[in-house]
Amino acid sequence: MASQAGQDAKFFTRGKIQEFRAELQAAESKDKKFVKRKTVLKKIVANITMGNDMSPLFTDVVQCLGIPLIEIKKMVYLFLVSYGRSKGEQIHLVIPSFLQDCNDRNPLVRALAIRTMSYIPIPVVIDALTEQLRHCLKDRDPYVRKTAAICVAKLFTADPRKAERGGFVEMLRDLLLDANATVVSNAVAALSEIGDRQDGVIFKLNLTVANRLLQALTESSEWGQIYILDSLLRYVPEKHADAELMAERVVVQLSHANSAVVLTSIKVLLYLMNYMENRKLIDYICKKMGPPLVTILSSGPEVQYVALRNILLIIQRRPNVLKNDVKVFFCKYNDPIYVKLAKLEIMYRLAREENAREVLAELQEYASEVDVDFVRKAVRSIGRLAIKVEAAADLCIKTLLDLIETKVTYVVQEAVIVIKDVFRRYPGKYEGIIPTLCENLDALDEPESKAAMIWIVGQFADRIENADELMDDLTFTFMEEPVEVQLALLTAAVKVFIHKAQSETSKAIVHKVLKWATEEVDNPDLRDRGFMYWRMLAINPTVAGEIVLAEKPAITTDSDRMDRGALDQLLLHTGTLGSIYHKNPETFIRNAAGKALADSPALNPLSRQVLVSVARPSLPSAVNVPGPGPPEPTRDGATAIDSKPTPPIPADGEGDADASSSGDHSGDADGEEDHITAATSVVAPGGDPYANLGNAFGTYAADEPKPHTNDLLF
């Protein structure tokens, strides 16, 4: 087939509407095998591709629908998908052809027809489609059924009311039990799509259905497996054993060639582990997850990056995974920069006393590379390593001093920034290197490094002989400095004054700086701090000294670890965009529904303690869906369905009151076995869905793959 490759490039020339129309009309006579019309249509499609408006040709193109040639039909349909939306008043012309095709004997044509119709979201077409879809969902051909399943999701986007009223959700639910795995997986995909909508139904799985889906897993295409695996997060295990059995079946999928299958399996496993009790099994699964993750690192760089960002989350929640594999994250010389930065972060996380030496040797190499961002991050990682692994601190400091020797300005600046934190972590241990730092004062021209150096001068003024002179130089440009540096100068001036009360210079400096801060500067922070120091010094200099030089809390590396509840929640998004940004989707996508671990008797107590609840945004109160299943999520309704092992009940949320009452309902779920609880949305008290998050993301910004701005600062 490759031999007779297309020769269609010639069609990419801008054409006039009139010409095409004339050509189409001329082609109606003597068009052997429709070659002429095919050519004109190709020209038209080429023009659509180039962005030229071909919609005036609507009626002319539609005429071609009668031609019994699939290729032509597909081109006409393509035209309709492009312009049907804007031609609402003429679209009725094509409805009969659509309907005819929907009942064609060829299943490919039937599927094509509904697929095309579902892409034209205007009422006339949707109405016609709704009718046809009912038959197509029960078509004897699986290809048509699987196409129809996705069409339901599209119908939902176009007109959710109609789709719900039409009972399509129930029909999809029936497809979950279809004999054909492809149909099942597409039905799952469609239901998930609908379930993710804020105004959609709630899609949950019970044990029976989840197990049926698992059976279909082995027969599904790789993509189908992803949809099915993904949907397993909608099943909330009520017993440890249920979660454990399911995990054992999912583990097998970790050897799949498709990295998306692997990552989605990992997501399911991480999720199920929250409901498991058997430590041995949990350890076994953790062990099993490592190698496939490493293997993904030999895929294309984009896939690698997705894996790396996820690994960063996974190792924080399950430190056993990849514990001994820090070497695989060593950067290759030709890795793209975004991969390198992501690896660096993981290297730091995996660093322990046992491997610190190796890691440090690597970091030292990186510090001499050419990419400035990468070098900076490498230098900073050395400092963070010193803070994290006490046993390696000496070596790290030595390395940092060697790096300062290079006099490469950005290396020196980064080194100064981290050394400041090292001083705080190990008070009284490394102050001996201060003179070396002071030698490099002139190299510092960035606010952050300058502020760090000033902090050091102020804090250790008693050990720096010429601290007052240094301060005198530094304050020389006070008025031109950025606020960050000004604040540091102000505090340092006060500290130097306290340390060296006898020095005339320090007295003069503090006076000068306080005056500037309170009288010349417009920044309120600076002014307030200036006044505060001034008054303290005026009232009682001794007490002021005690306050300003008060003992600081020890610095730890805990602050750059994510909070467990937030991690649990983020890991529900493993493999998705959210997992790359390390943000919950509702924070960066409008209308995205949040996810949270659902409580159940099997949920492990620690996870329950840090449970983050997600508010389901208030629904339009007018939604009233007569469907099967209980109109109100009451216990009676639920038990009634319990008797027949049919799948999830699409329950409807009906306004705030209901949503919160159902929240209460799920709270006492202890007695309920594997039946379907409708609506388990839990509304956070006070309406703030992030109340429990604290500033988990604030300190976590350190993990963003960009040069640091604020890690490990107080």
Added chain:
Amino acid sequence: MNNLYIVAVTKCNANAALVFEYCYRFISIAKSYFGKVDEEAVKNNFVLIYELIDEIIDFGYPQNSEIDTLKTYITTESIMSTATAIEESSKITTQATGATSWRRADVKYKKNEAFVDVVETVNLSKGATGHTIRAEVDGHILMRAYLSGTPECKFGLNDKLVIDKNDHGGMGDAVELDDCRFHQCVRLDEFDSSRTISFIPPDGEFELMRYRSTRNVKLPLRVIPTVNEMGTTQVSYIVNVKADFNNKLSATNVVIRIPTPLNTTSVDCKVPSGKAKYVPAENMVVWKIPRIQGGAELTFSGLAQLTSTTTRQVWARPPIDVDFQVLMFTSSGLIVRFLKVFEKSNYNSIKWVRYLTKASGTYQIKF
């Protein structure tokens, strides 16, 4: 790729891994339909591309992406929607949605053959002190199956094969794989329970298995560099290369790239075999050796002259990079023991196995 960008857009929290996998798959489908993928090819086949996209993805959900199946109904020839086509279509739809969506039922060959290529890429990173920072084999088992009917295949590797080293301990000379991943045709549950690799292969070429090994990696080329910066004007190089494998085999297409400082003016090279040339644009000496016999040892010696520069920047010393290919050799030690084909009609099939170990931009020695 070829100045083309494959772009996917989304409005929701899409599965990023799936999106990237799909993009790669799209490229491979496009390649198999019209050879190379560039602007010209896209323009020449735009109608076909529209058709393909319509078929392989629906509303953002990838559907059937099996090239073999797609080719049965998305072709460059014209299809009439007549009665005769309908029977054919039903066959297609059953296959496109069936459990073995990757294979047609009616494949026929006069001669039944299967080719297995074991291709290993060695990732090596050696530190300046000569210790191995990382040595890893990234292995791919590619199969070209030209087998009639619906053949049931069983595939066997080394007898002493440890696939999950966590399960057992080190086992001396056994070949250990850290991880392996399979084409979707392989029954994963069977592999999990009994370690047998059984499958019904797609027709034609596909990647059966991918694996990774970090234990007992045999490095085919041993490279020992000695580099001295003599003052600020000269750098001397001695790079010793030894072919560490059976002398019946040989490494071919060997390219050794030796970095030089940015301010190099000329390099005086001496080599016993092949050609070495200083390439100023890339700041390196490129030494090309068409063939190195197993056991052979070659030494490069060179002297780089530097201009004096006012700003003395430290030379980052990028690693030496070696590309090569060694046929009939596997770094991991992996061997295909058998490939059995069972089919109803009980035909005989011929199987061929080839091994290749190579490196291309992944074999790096720091100095």
